[in-house]
Amino acid sequence: MPKNLDIPVSQKNLYQHVQYLTEIRPYRNYQNLESLNQVAYYIEHQFKEYGYTPEAQTYQAKGSQYQNIIAHYGNQEGKRIVIGAHYDVDGDQPGADDNASAVAGLLEIARLLQVLQPKLKHRIDLVAFSLEEAPFFYTKWMGSAVHARFLKEQEIELELMVCLEMIGFFSDAPHSQQFPMPELASIYPNTANFICLVGRTEESNIVEKFKEKMLNHADIDVQSICAPVNLVTDITRSDHYNYWISGYPALMITDTSFLRNPNYHQATDTIETLDFEKMTEVVRGAYAAVCEIFGE
Numbered sequence: 001m002p003k004n005l006d007i008p009v010s011q012k013n014l015y016q017h018v019q020y021l022t023e024i025r026p027y028r029n030y031q032n033l034e035s036l037n038q039v040a041y042y043i044e045h046q047f048k049e050y051g052y053t054p055e056a057q058t059y060q061a062k063g064s065q066y067q068n069i070i071a072h073y074g075n076q077e078g079k080r081i082v083i084g085a086h087y088d089v090d091g092d093q094p095g096a097d098d099n100a101s102a103v104a105g106l107l108e109i110a111r112l113l114q115v116l117q118p119k120l121k122h123r124i125d126l127v128a129f130s131l132e133e134a135p136f137f138y139t140k141w142m143g144s145a146v147h148a149r150f151l152k153e154q155e156i157e158l159e160l161m162v163c164l165e166m167i168g169f170f171s172d173a174p175h176s177q178q179f180p181m182p183e184l185a186s187i188y189p190n191t192a193n194f195i196c197l198v199g200r201t202e203e204s205n206i207v208e209k210f211k212e213k214m215l216n217h218a219d220i221d222v223q224s225i226c227a228p229v230n231l232v233t234d235i236t237r238s239d240h241y242n243y244w245i246s247g248y249p250a251l252m253i254t255d256t257s258f259l260r261n262p263n264y265h266q267a268t269d270t271i272e273t274l275d276f277e278k279m280t281e282v283v284r285g286a287y288a289a290v291c292e293i294f295g296e
Helices: 011-022 033-049 096-116 143-153 182-186 201-217 240-244 276-293
Strands: 055-061 064-073 080-086 123-129 158-165 194-200 221-227 250-254
Touching: 011 033, 011 096, 011 276, 033 064, 033 096, 033 123, 055 143, 064 096, 064 143, 080 096, 080 143, 080 276, 096 123, 096 158, 096 276, 123 143, 143 158, 143 240, 158 240, 158 276, 194 201, 194 276, 201 221, 201 250, 201 276, 240 250
Parallel strands: 080 123, 080 158, 158 250, 194 221
Antiparallel strands: 055 064, 064 123, 194 250
8 A cells, every 4th residue: 555645646647648648649759740749738738737837948959849848836936846757759659658657747746736735945847848869869959958958047046856757667577677787786676666766976865865755655666876977877868867967966767768668669668568556656756755855
């Protein structure tokens, strides 16, 4: 049973969001602008339904217009917390885990904030990013790169960026978890039924706080890794990296992607492969961690 029933995460909502996103055709990749705009409209509509006044951060990339969708909660004058997830996919595939799972989590956190109305020291920006995937990955046109640069240019103080990146695939099979370095296999579980917090060495303290809060509130195992970027390069593989290179602290919440999910960037990345009970606990834990660490 969940450890905190006072955080009413809706598994039904998570499923419905993933279902909607994965059924969009043509697939929501950078070449299908109408599909990306359909997703952006859906996210914007959900934010409005929850009581936000969202805004679109539009920008040009390779001759086309793309957009991040942003909603704000809390003290408008305070420092920022960014919670983000990308909504595009790599190629022609439904992208249930990558990254509809995380978009669903972002939307559910947005709903919970409005339902529970926690008092926070900082303003939360809930950001749905475009263009995380190839061919824009590690380029200035990633939606998260655009957003991070904007914060830097405006000299906005960012306390933490929390990146939701693939939070839906789990397995109870022995040796279902792989590792980017053999040395890690002796430290972490080989069964892929945990969620992982990822940061640089500089984020060690906040990652440990986040881990503690998630374990206190969510019925799921939480593992963590903080390492130098030049030693474990795989820790850079999502939107949080753009905040690091802009000088901001950031962490990633992930099911470890291709290190466990055989459907990564494949047509088989479908809704049927996801574990919505564990997804529910990940969202519960992430919400609780943000609210407890940054609460008044």
